[in-house]
Amino acid sequence: MATMPDEPSVRLASRQAPPFAGPPGPVTSRSEHPVRVEEDLMEARHAVRAAALAVDLGLVDQTRVVTAASELVRNAYIHGGGGVLVIEQLSRKGGRGIRLTVSDDGPGIPDLDAALDDGFSTGAGLGHGLGGARRLMHEFDVECPPGGGTTVRVTRWAPG
Amino acid sequence: MGFSHVDDIQDASGEGRERRCDRGTRGFDVSAIESAGRARVARALRDHEAEIAENWINLQVEQDVLVAGIGEGELRGEADQLVASLRGALADEELPTARLASEHAELRRTLAELSLRRARGGATPAAISLAVLALKDVVLEILRRSTRDATELFEAAVVLNRVLDAGGILAFDQYVATREEIISRQSRQLMELSTPVVRLWRHVLAVPLIGTLDTSRTQVVMESLLQSIKDDEAQVAIIDITGVAAVDTSVAHHLMQTVAAVRLMGADCVISGIRPPIAQTIAQLGVDLSAILTRATLADALAAALRITGDAPLPAGVGGGS
Numbered sequence: 294m295a296t297m298p299d300e301p302s303v304r305l306a307s308r309q310a311p312p313f314a315g316p317p318g319p320v321t322s323r324s325e326h327p328v329r330v331e332e333d334l335m336e337a338r339h340a341v342r343a344a345a346l347a348v349d350l351g352l353v354d355q356t357r358v359v360t361a362a363s364e365l366v367r368n369a370y371i372h373g374g375g376g377v378l379v380i381e382q383l384s385r386k387g388g389r390g391i392r393l394t395v396s397d398d399g400p401g402i403p404d405l406d407a408a409l410d411d412g413f414s415t416g417a418g419l420g421h422g423l424g425g426a427r428r429l430m431h432e433f434d435v436e437c438p439p440g441g442g443t444t445v446r447v448t449r450w451a452p453g
Numbered sequence: 454m455g456f457s458h459v460d461d462i463q464d465a466s467g468e469g470r471e472r473r474c475d476r477g478t479r480g481f482d483v484s485a486i487e488s489a490g491r492a493r494v495a496r497a498l499r500d501h502e503a504e505i506a507e508n509w510i511n512l513q514v515e516q517d518v519l520v521a522g523i524g525e526g527e528l529r530g531e532a533d534q535l536v537a538s539l540r541g542a543l544a545d546e547e548l549p550t551a552r553l554a555s556e557h558a559e560l561r562r563t564l565a566e567l568s569l570r571r572a573r574g575g576a577t578p579a580a581i582s583l584a585v586l587a588l589k590d591v592v593l594e595i596l597r598r599s600t601r602d603a604t605e606l607f608e609a610a611v612v613l614n615r616v617l618d619a620g621g622i623l624a625f626d627q628y629v630a631t632r633e634e635i636i637s638r639q640s641r642q643l644m645e646l647s648t649p650v651v652r653l654w655r656h657v658l659a660v661p662l663i664g665t666l667d668t669s670r671t672q673v674v675m676e677s678l679l680q681s682i683k684d685d686e687a688q689v690a691i692i693d694i695t696g697v698a699a700v701d702t703s704v705a706h707h708l709m710q711t712v713a714a715v716r717l718m719g720a721d722c723v724i725s726g727i728r729p730p731i732a733q734t735i736a737q738l739g740v741d742l743s744a745i746l747t748r749a750t751l752a753d754a755l756a757a758a759l760r761i762t763g764d765a766p767l768p769a770g771v772g773g774g775s
Contacts, residue, residue: 331667359699367701367703
């Protein structure tokens with residue numbers, strides 16, 4: 294079971310156990326990418342793909358991670374009025390991984406269960422973004438503190 | 454001093470005075486400082502034309518950085534032209550000094566050309582502006598030789614500042630505007646280049662998509678595709694996404710919109726080039742593309758298209774329709 298962060302969060306949702314148990318190892322590399330304008334979405338995707346490649350994710354996993362990142366940063370851009378993406382490369386016994394943390398100062402997600410449901414959308418999208426991102430990653434965790442803002446943290450491990 | 458009345462202006466032509474009164478332009482610098490200074494600077498430019506041009510060149514050469522991106526010969530022609538058009542602008546009684554650089558056609562053109570020429574040569578915008586501003590020192594130096602009177606020099610300096618500060622800024626602006634234009638032209642070109650509509654067969658069109666599909670790209674693709682469907686009386690449009698790195702819900706959404714628009718035109722749409730990782734990701738994402746005809750490769754899509762149009766595929770090596 295993946296260890297979840299200790300800080301209180303409104304909702305924790307973990308999709309599945311990572312392929313290998315064990316404590317998450319140290320962060321080997323960390324980069325921050327602002328998401329302010331639409332071009333930043335492309336920059337973010339490129340940075341995530343480069344990081345996914347760096348931790349030896351296969352082509353399918355790279356695509357999964359990039360797609361999930363694309364959903365999350367787009368959410369932050371459209372619903373959160375912009376935010377920040379933090380990409381961390383992780384290393385632990387049994388394999389390496391990539392963790393993405395997307396946070397914004399938007400209004401938060403009023404009904405998280407609905408937002409994670411497929412087909413639910415407040416905007417013009419398809420409504421698969423958040424739920425889809427959860428399915429594409431090993432660990433998925435959302436925090437919407439009462440004061441507003443949303444932080445989504447997702448992790449995917451490379452098969453050892 | 455200050456903004457007194459129109460009569461204080463010394464007119465070279467004599468007729469400018471009435472026109473100015475009529476116009477009553479804002480801040481029309483009906484100041485004694487300006488008119489006296491203007492006449493003085495104009496005279497200096499006339500009497501010492503060659504020397505001013507020469508000194509300006511020398512000053513720029515001395516400061517080295519100012520002549521980045523320009524050759525000796527060009528510098529000479531440019532100096533003569535700038536001094537001449539500055540003189541011409543100062544003689545134009547219609548315009549207040551501060552607006553000469555931006556509104557006097559010849560001076561404006563000269564400054565714009567200067568900026569363009571040096572920008573092409575690799576000069577920085579700061580160097581271009583400083584070069585224009587350096588002309589102030591040169592003219593003031595010449596004036597100081599003819600008079601020691603502080604007021605006179607002050608008046609001339611005010612005029613020089615007004616006209617050449619604006620000139621330096623204009624040169625800077627021009628540089629930025631040129632860059633902006635190049636950038637926006639390139640991105641437009643990129644946008645169009647990357648979304649060509651090709652005629653693959655009789656009544657069959659294809660759009661190979663490269664990169665990503667955001668809202669503005671979708672718009673461009675849709676417009677050119679729908680127009681081509683109309684022009685070619687196409688029955689099938691193939692959108693090939695082999696070159697699309699990732700299909701997220703937004704890209705899928707835009708694809709669906711395009712397909713819907715194509716169908717409204719009475720044509721069918723096939724999406725091809727769905728690579729295995731993309732297929733897995735789309736499925737996991739939960740996006741339902743089952744309503745859309747999809748094929749793994751462009752070749753498969755063409756075969757499907759030909760079945761729709763009723764054109765029997767011809768043996769290899771035989772081109773075109775029947």
